[in-house]
Amino acid sequence: MSSAAPSPSTRLSDAQLVMLSAASQRKDALVVLSDPAASSRTVAALIRRGLLAEVPVARRQPSWRQDASGPVGLQITKAGFAALRLDKEPPALVQTLTSGSSSVAAAVRAGTKQAAVVELLTRDQGATLRELAAAMGWLPHTTRAALTGLRRRGYAVASSTMPSGERSYRIAQAAA
Structure with missing residues (x-):
């Protein structure tokens, strides 16, 4: 028998799963977006659910937008790792x-x-x-x-x- 299905609160779309999985495999746990505009709805949903967080990043790190203080990246949160059934903490950036x-x-x-x-x-x-x-x-x-x-x-x-x-x-x- 397979493992229990995720609860509705942790159900993720394919795009969300791919985004979180890719970030979880990076040392810095940052999301790399090839087209930030096309991914904005997916990102917004993950931020709203607390699975991604916006963090200030260095110029050479992946970012998804700019604000007054510089580039802003997306980092997977502890809840994001938990949604992937991983017991990990995001690194301090x-x-x-x-x-x-x-x-x-x-x-x-x-x-x-x-x-x-x-x-x-x-x-x-x-x-x-x-x-x-x-x-x-x-x-x-x-x-x-x-x-x-x-x-x-x-x-x-x-x-x-x-x-x-x-x-x-x-x-x-x-x-x-």
């Missing part, structure tokens, strides 16, 4: 940080060196140039270039002098 009075979304792929640098810099004490270079296996000039790159992406990287005289770099977390 974006870290939203506060820059002055406005919130800036800076896309950081999970598991990358840049994500590791951001993690070190968001600690309460931050990280010194020497700590960052040692953790990443980089030379000091490469580490400074990474800090500059984060600033250009909208991160508010602040530095302060520690009692030892060494400079510490830190990123402030977004206000809740």
